[in-house]
Amino acid sequence: MGRQVTGAIPDTSIFDLRLSLRGKRLNRLCAALCSPAERDAFKRDEDAYMTRFGLTDEEKALIRARDFKGLIDAGTNIYYLLKIGSVTGNGLYKMGAQMRGETYEQFLSTRNISGAT
Amino acid sequence: MGRIVGGVGLSHVPSIGPVVDRQRTQEPAWKPLFDAYVPVREWLARLKPDVALVVYNDHAADFSFDKYPTFALGVADAYPIGDEGFGTRPLPQVKGELDLSIHLAEALIYEHEFDLTLCQQIAVEHGFLVPMNLCFPHQEKGWPVHAIPLQVNVVQHPLPTARRCYRLGQALRSAIESYPRDARVVVMGTGGMSHQLQGRRFGYMNETFDQWFLDQLESAPAELASLTHQKIMEEAGAEAVELIMWLIMRGAARGRRVHRHYYAPMTTGMGLITFED
Numbered sequence: 001m002g003r004q005v006t007g008a009i010p011d012t013s014i015f016d017l018r019l020s021l022r023g024k025r026l027n028r029l030c031a032a033l034c035s036p037a038e039r040d041a042f043k044r045d046e047d048a049y050m051t052r053f054g055l056t057d058e059e060k061a062l063i064r065a066r067d068f069k070g071l072i073d074a075g076t077n078i079y080y081l082l083k084i085g086s087v088t089g090n091g092l093y094k095m096g097a098q099m100r101g102e103t104y105e106q107f108l109s110t111r112n113i114s115g116a117t
Numbered sequence: 118m119g120r121i122v123g124g125v126g127l128s129h130v131p132s133i134g135p136v137v138d139r140q141r142t143q144e145p146a147w148k149p150l151f152d153a154y155v156p157v158r159e160w161l162a163r164l165k166p167d168v169a170l171v172v173y174n175d176h177a178a179d180f181s182f183d184k185y186p187t188f189a190l191g192v193a194d195a196y197p198i199g200d201e202g203f204g205t206r207p208l209p210q211v212k213g214e215l216d217l218s219i220h221l222a223e224a225l226i227y228e229h230e231f232d233l234t235l236c237q238q239i240a241v242e243h244g245f246l247v248p249m250n251l252c253f254p255h256q257e258k259g260w261p262v263h264a265i266p267l268q269v270n271v272v273q274h275p276l277p278t279a280r281r282c283y284r285l286g287q288a289l290r291s292a293i294e295s296y297p298r299d300a301r302v303v304v305m306g307t308g309g310m311s312h313q314l315q316g317r318r319f320g321y322m323n324e325t326f327d328q329w330f331l332d333q334l335e336s337a338p339a340e341l342a343s344l345t346h347q348k349i350m351e352e353a354g355a356e357a358v359e360l361i362m363w364l365i366m367r368g369a370a371r372g373r374r375v376h377r378h379y380y381a382p383m384t385t386g387m388g389l390i391t392f393e394d
Contacts, residue, residue: 009347014350014355015274015355034178069315086203099317115144
């Protein structure tokens, strides 16, 4: 069997090893947020928390700006991004609306049954 | 003797967890989904399974990219509830079936040459727990079946091919049937169907693809195994590639199709299909 991923897909990030390696620091930070004490530490001092995980200045700026599309492009896996979303009060659909370039309300209006949240 | 009594393919959308925990299942937006599981639960109660083998993927609750297995089998007496970044859900821990896990590890590695990663501890999360919630409602003291997690890399490419997954399912069937003790096993393939959770294509769904996949899963699963990851991601969204886990279930479970349902309210085509072996 030949290669399984053969080309870019428009408006889509394909999370492969190269992207995963680029996002290593970001994904390690996100993974640590799977405990209440770590979430508290992030909320207490976000900059210190980012420094602890060795984020670059560019990576820190993406988190400060809550730039979810930028974080995905920088190698944050979507399931890891959800943990940053949660600790900063941005649920999946809010992050999704931002990635689509829409307001939350605009995004909801595109759904079949927007009450299923 | 071990025996597969049924197979279930179903989606594992995380928002279902809090809906169960907060008893919102009868709200209009959620009722169609939960109603579809009423006959499935009755059917499962008749089948009287001892063990659910749950094929799922972790979402960064307990597995990390520092060391990321392609196929990981739980080999434990019990599986605790994980915290995937939103707090730990108020659920009882899940009892394992250690003797069957050990048998599966030995049979799959020695006889079928599937070199699984073996895990003595796995904290389970929505990928595993939402299917359990939908099929096997828990009580305060525990769940009505024991369970074994089989965690698959469907997140960091290169992923296992669809064909490899289908073959693993076939090997699982043979391994379960060579278990010398009595065990009635339901195999659950979880994840999907169409969805994409990042990029400008966030929220993309494709019901036509999903219904075709359900048709093929029933009538021509071996052909479905030739799907590439590219094709699945193009047609159904990047995160829809989880559907390769349904092929592990279908490689293991034979027999007639019993239930089928589809509901796509928000960002995920939520499919359900069952087979009675």
